Amino acid sequence: MTVRLDVADGVATVTIDRPEARNALDAPTRESLAEALDEAEADDGVRVVVITGSEASSTFVAGADLTELRERSTAEQRAASELPRVYERVADCRWPTVARVNGHALGGGCELALACDVRIASTTAQIGQPEITLGLMPGGGGTQRLPRLVGPDRAAELALTGDPVSGERAAEIGLVLDAVPPDDLDDRVAALTGRIAAHAPDAVEATVDALRESARLPLDEGLASEREQFLEVFDGPNRREGIDAFLQDREPEWE
Structure with missing residues (x-):
């Protein structure tokens, strides 16, 4: 298997495991990654997903295959x-x-990291968009997500x-949240x-959805959406439990 899914304590870890190709994203790997995300979303115990x-391989993702x-022909690329x-x-x-950027995140690997909500890297990782050196350009969102970050x-x-x-x-330029020694x-x-x-x-x-909307909606539309999402959470099963747990100095029991 080129992609593994492990779930523990509310965290789904999706591991790309194609060391012979430095985790390059060929079509089967991309399909397996999407399937792993489907499975993680369907698991009621999951709250957050880590991609690494x-x-x-000592690599996050070295890029496209x-x-x-x-x-690939131009027609095939257009269809893809x-x-x-x-x-x-x-x-x-x-x-x-x-x-979890544990090594090289280049080209499509950088774009995969950019698509995540948060990036944490090893200090020794190498992150970038080298497509132009191959006579190409970023094609997985790099030209759109990168300027929004840095x-x-x-x-x-x-x-x-x-x-x-x-x-x-x-980390210094805001491309990742933090960079720490590999260990x-x-x-x-x-x-x-x-x-x-x-x-x-x-x-x-609801919070992560609202945060994502901030990148694609005008401010007034984003604020209106946030108000609606707040009301949905307010009307949900956990608001009173959270407040009661805080007032009673105990751990909440979420539904």
Whole structure:
């Protein structure tokens, strides 16, 4: 299997495991990744999803499968582009998504990380959009999501030079939330996901949806949507339990 799904304590970990190809995203791997997300969404115990590369590969995702791209015709590429894409599948996941960037995240790998809600990287990771060095351009959302994270100047530098940045530099420019030494990566990811998974599921789902809408809606529309989502959560099963637990100084029991 090129993609594994493990669920524990409310956290679904999706591991891309194709070490012989440095976890390159060929068609079967993209399909398996989408299926893993479907399974995670259907699990009532899941609250947050982590996407990472296998330890055997020491890579997050090295990019698209170049052999596949080399042999594909323009007509085939156009047809493929019209199919649902794994990047949007990640971006539309029911639960918050965290990219655990344990190594190279290049091209499609960078775009996969960009599609996640949060990115945490190893300081030794290499992150970038090198497509231009191959006579191509980013095609998985890089030209759209990158400027929203790092601003137009940084995005232009990354996409037009093709030069990657280290995990440490990525944190400095806002491309990732945090960069930590490789031995500390699991603890840093677990600290974040554990906090998210401890909260009420309806509040988590509504909050991440509202945060995503902020990137695609005008402010007035986003505020109107937030008000409606707030009322839905307010009317849900967990509002009184959360307040009562706080007032009684105990842990809440969410539905």
